[in-house]
Amino acid sequence: MVQIMTTHDNDAFKPIATVDLAIFSMTPNGLSVLLARRANAPFAGVWALPGGWIHIDIDHDLETAARRVLKEKTGVEMPYLEQLQTVGNANRDPRGWSISVVYVALISSDDLAAGQGARSGEAQWWPIEGNGVDVHLAFDHALLLSDALTRIRKKVEYSTLPAHLLPSRFTLSELQSLYERLLGRKLDKSAFRKRVAEAGFLVPVEGEMRRASNRPAQVFRLKDAQSLVLFDRTL
Amino acid sequence: MVQIMTTHDNDAFKPIATVDLAIFSMTPNGLSVLLARRANAPFAGVWALPGGWIHIDIDHDLETAARRVLKEKTGVEMPYLEQLQTVGNANRDPRGWSISVVYVALISSDDLAAGQGARSGEAQWWPIEGNGVDVHLAFDHALLLSDALTRIRKKVEYSTLPAHLLPSRFTLSELQSLYERLLGRKLDKSAFRKRVAEAGFLVPVEGEMRRASNRPAQVFRLKDAQSLVLFDRTL
DNA sequence: CTAACTTAGTTGACATTTACTACTAAGTAA
DNA sequence: TTACTTAGTAGTAAATGTCAACTAAGTTAG
Numbered sequence: 208m209v210q211i212m213t214t215h216d217n218d219a220f221k222p223i224a225t226v227d228l229a230i231f232s233m234t235p236n237g238l239s240v241l242l243a244r245r246a247n248a249p250f251a252g253v254w255a256l257p258g259g260w261i262h263i264d265i266d267h268d269l270e271t272a273a274r275r276v277l278k279e280k281t282g283v284e285m286p287y288l289e290q291l292q293t294v295g296n297a298n299r300d301p302r303g304w305s306i307s308v309v310y311v312a313l314i315s316s317d318d319l320a321a322g323q324g325a326r327s328g329e330a331q332w333w334p335i336e337g338n339g340v341d342v343h344l345a346f347d348h349a350l351l352l353s354d355a356l357t358r359i360r361k362k363v364e365y366s367t368l369p370a371h372l373l374p375s376r377f378t379l380s381e382l383q384s385l386y387e388r389l390l391g392r393k394l395d396k397s398a399f400r401k402r403v404a405e406a407g408f409l410v411p412v413e414g415e416m417r418r419a420s421n422r423p424a425q426v427f428r429l430k431d432a433q434s435l436v437l438f439d440r441t442l
Numbered sequence: 443m444v445q446i447m448t449t450h451d452n453d454a455f456k457p458i459a460t461v462d463l464a465i466f467s468m469t470p471n472g473l474s475v476l477l478a479r480r481a482n483a484p485f486a487g488v489w490a491l492p493g494g495w496i497h498i499d500i501d502h503d504l505e506t507a508a509r510r511v512l513k514e515k516t517g518v519e520m521p522y523l524e525q526l527q528t529v530g531n532a533n534r535d536p537r538g539w540s541i542s543v544v545y546v547a548l549i550s551s552d553d554l555a556a557g558q559g560a561r562s563g564e565a566q567w568w569p570i571e572g573n574g575v576d577v578h579l580a581f582d583h584a585l586l587l588s589d590a591l592t593r594i595r596k597k598v599e600y601s602t603l604p605a606h607l608l609p610s611r612f613t614l615s616e617l618q619s620l621y622e623r624l625l626g627r628k629l630d631k632s633a634f635r636k637r638v639a640e641a642g643f644l645v646p647v648e649g650e651m652r653r654a655s656n657r658p659a660q661v662f663r664l665k666d667a668q669s670l671v672l673f674d675r676t677l
Numbered sequence: 678c679t680a681a682c683t684t685a686g687t688t689g690a691c692a693t694t695t696a697c698t699a700c701t702a703a704g705t706a707a
Numbered sequence: 708t709t710a711c712t713t714a715g716t717a718g719t720a721a722a723t724g725t726c727a728a729c730t731a732a733g734t735t736a737g
Binding site: 378380419421422423 | 685
């Protein structure tokens with residue numbers, strides 16, 4: 208969102224900038240982003256990326272502020288969180304110059320199922336269509352969302368990032384299928400297995416097997432909370 | 443640098459945040475970064491990354507602000523410029539909460555030679571040693587510099603970024619040698635040639651040859667001003 | 678009880694790419 | 708004209724990715 212330059216000499220609240228979040232998860236409708244309907248002007252009633260002012264009295268740093276907003280909107284405490292970019296110019300807010308630090312967050316579908324999805328009635332999951340959503344967004348948020356999508360789609364190629372969209376326990380086939388959906392192309396089964404094993408970011412859950420009317424599959428979990436590098440590239 | 447929350451109701455100058463720049467170039471001492479000695483408190487007299495307040499009345503956007511600072515310090519108008527990250531917390535400035543948007547800039551050694559290097563006596567090129575420079579830096583700038591180095595070293599692997607550090611005309615050997623210095627390992631001559639040809643970001647300058655007491659080398663220039671992708675990855 | 682079915686996971690042949698080495702090319706300098 | 712130096716090319720071996728077939732392990736139908 209956006210900044211108002213009010214009179215603020217010794218106020219506890221001194222508007223510096225906002226943090227905005229592109230929060231993604233896999234819903235029954237596929238990859239989706241959480242949007243919030245704006246309560247106040249400007250753009251009252253219009254959908255926007257969840258965000259809020261940095262509260263310099265309670266937020267120790269930018270990431271803390273982003274986590275606070277995320278917690279308020281979704282209840283989720285430990286998402287995958289990554290700074291995307293910072294936008295700042297004179298046009299993005301009708302009230303004048305404003306700065307927004309944009310974060311990308313990925314939420315496990317476990318957390319969605321636990322009723323943490325969209326907490327308030329004013330927040331809702333929107334399925335991704337192409338480079339955005341099928342609704343008009345406030346400010347420059349359509350652009351920010353498009354940038355966020357570009358980032359995560361690129362990162363699918365060389366990181367373990369998509370694993371954070373799955374439940375905490377999953378099979379290799381489920382993971383591969385997710386990669387394929389995000390990449391939009393089929394992957395080779397044995398190559399996928401091999402690379403995942405080499406990267407070493409998955410831990411088999413001993414004894415646990417996913418069973419259906421066929422050969423049961425080994426169940427895995429992520430080794431660490433944050434994303435590890437799948438190949439040899441970062442950023 | 444850093445933000446002071448003064449009384450500013452209808453001032454033209456409303457401090458929002460600062461932009462700080464990690465400006466790199468190849469000097470006779472190898473990869474170097476431009477540092478400025480701080481004139482005022484805090485950290486008066488201490489070396490720091492060049493930076494400055496965003497002037498919302500003259501800077502249309504963040505990148506404009508970064509280019510302005512760069513122009514002031516170096517005279518260079520058309521560098522390679524890329525947003526690195528934004529830092530913001532309560533501790534980085536003794537005066538309290540502050541936000542800085544950090545950019546990485548690469549300057550052609552042509553521009554250095556044209557006397558544009560360090561304009562004022564208070565700015566100076568420092569050679570990179572390991573993950574930083576051999577001098578104490580103000581604020582969290584040692585950390586920011588280290589992050590900037592990590593970014594450009596990673597990007598060497600898959601982008602044409604290093605070409606922006608060379609003069610506008612160069613030979614393949616010069617480019618390869620630069621990549622090798624930045625990567626810290628030898629590259630294969632024919633493989634390098636092949637990949638550069640495939641990426642198609644170099645244009646041979648017809649007729650021009652670099653001659654010494656040996657076979658003359660074809661001279662090249664960059665196809666476009668901004669960095670193209672060398673392989674099939676970005677970000 | 679057994680055969681058919683489905684998905685998990687493995688194996689191996691072939692194609693493509695990369696790594697390494699040696700070669701030829703084109704100038705200068707003695 | 709020969710030695711020297713760096714530019715640029717060529718060819719082979721090793722590594723890696725691609726593709727397709729195969730075996731494994733369960734459920735379900737008859």
